[in-house]
Amino acid sequence: MKELSLNILDIAENSLKAGSTLTGIEISENGDRLSLTITDNGCGMSEDTLKTVIDPFYTTRTTRKVGMGLPLLKMEAEMTGGGLSVESRWVNDFPDSHGTVVRAKFVKSHIDFVPLGDVTESIITLIQGHPDSDFVFSHIIDGERAAGLDTRELREILGDLPLNSYEIISWIREYLNEQYGEYGDKKSSSQ
Amino acid sequence: MKSLEELKAIKERMKDKVVLREGTGDIRVVVGMATCGIAAGARPVLSTFVEEVNRAALEDKVTVSQTGCIGICQFEPVVEIFEAGKDKVTYVKMNPEKAKRVVEEHLKGGRVISEYTITANND
Numbered sequence: 001m002k003e004l005s006l007n008i009l010d011i012a013e014n015s016l017k018a019g020s021t022l023t024g025i026e027i028s029e030n031g032d033r034l035s036l037t038i039t040d041n042g043c044g045m046s047e048d049t050l051k052t053v054i055d056p057f058y059t060t061r062t063t064r065k066v067g068m069g070l071p072l073l074k075m076e077a078e079m080t081g082g083g084l085s086v087e088s089r090w091v092n093d094f095p096d097s098h099g100t101v102v103r104a105k106f107v108k109s110h111i112d113f114v115p116l117g118d119v120t121e122s123i124i125t126l127i128q129g130h131p132d133s134d135f136v137f138s139h140i141i142d143g144e145r146a147a148g149l150d151t152r153e154l155r156e157i158l159g160d161l162p163l164n165s166y167e168i169i170s171w172i173r174e175y176l177n178e179q180y181g182e183y184g185d186k187k188s189s190s191q
Numbered sequence: 192m193k194s195l196e197e198l199k200a201i202k203e204r205m206k207d208k209v210v211l212r213e214g215t216g217d218i219r220v221v222v223g224m225a226t227c228g229i230a231a232g233a234r235p236v237l238s239t240f241v242e243e244v245n246r247a248a249l250e251d252k253v254t255v256s257q258t259g260c261i262g263i264c265q266f267e268p269v270v271e272i273f274e275a276g277k278d279k280v281t282y283v284k285m286n287p288e289k290a291k292r293v294v295e296e297h298l299k300g301g302r303v304i305s306e307y308t309i310t311a312n313n314d
Contacts, residue, residue, distance in 0.1 A: 001230055010229050017259065067260070069226045125234050128241060129224060129257035157198045166245045167201050175193040182192070 003117020
């Protein structure tokens with residue numbers, strides 16, 4: 001992938017395919033480290049599936065839980081000296097607390113670090129394609145919140161209006177880009 | 192600075208519109224959004240469709256949605272157009288410029304751009 005934000009989109013799509021109704025996307029940057037955590041309440045995976053999930057030649061295919069996405073992210077993380085871990089609670093074993101957590105860690109100064117790219121566009125794309133699902137997004141840089149969004153808060157105001165209406169999608173785009181802009185301004189003025 | 196308060200105004204504006212939109216959506220634009228599609232550039236293709244459909248005031252007639260792997264990964268980004276009573280059109284190796292042309296000529300003008308279809312690119 002050309003941008004890490006595309007991996008975020010890709011991994012979150014897996015969550016949605018697993019039936020997630022609440023998907024968390026957290027980017028946390030601390031000095032030279034970047035960690036990415038995607039959490040969902042989807043159906044999860046059995047231990048056997050989990051063991052094979054980062055093998056590029058493994059895919060459930062017919063149900064298409066996971067394909068190349070996780071192996072790709074794992075490779076991109078490891079190439080920088082970081083790594084990837086996946087934890088999952090399968091619905092059959094944990095009927096009330098199922099879901100999956102994917103964590104990827106990167107070293108930003110490494111030459112093979114793929115830039116984060118346009119995170120806003122990935123969040124927008126997720127909401128556009130899955131207007132009935134909720135997303136909690138946060139991007140923390142050195143302990144400070146650079147940007148964030150919780151679709152449950154939007155839904156509280158908007159009622160049953162579809163989140164993928166053009167007006168709302170455009171508003172979310174500006175809302176997130178403004179947050180990033182403000183964060184950038186604050187950083188450059190404090191330097 | 193944008194605030195959640197603004198959403199209340201958007202809600203007010205949209206109330207009437209939503210009623211008008213019921214029972215529409217004759218044309219469906221479906222963008223492949225699996226790993227293969229995303230890696231090949233589907234994200235900007237999708238956002239261009241959303242943007243241009245709105246600009247052309249076609250949002251009552253056209254819905255833009257996403258799907259998983261269509262099964263022809265070497266042709267990604269792939270976009271399928273479904274229209275009642277017509278054959279499905281599959282556009283391949285799409286990019287934002289091509290997407291703009293599809294909105295203008297196909298969705299608005301009703302003319303399939305045959306050079307972008309899978310039939311024209313299948314060699």
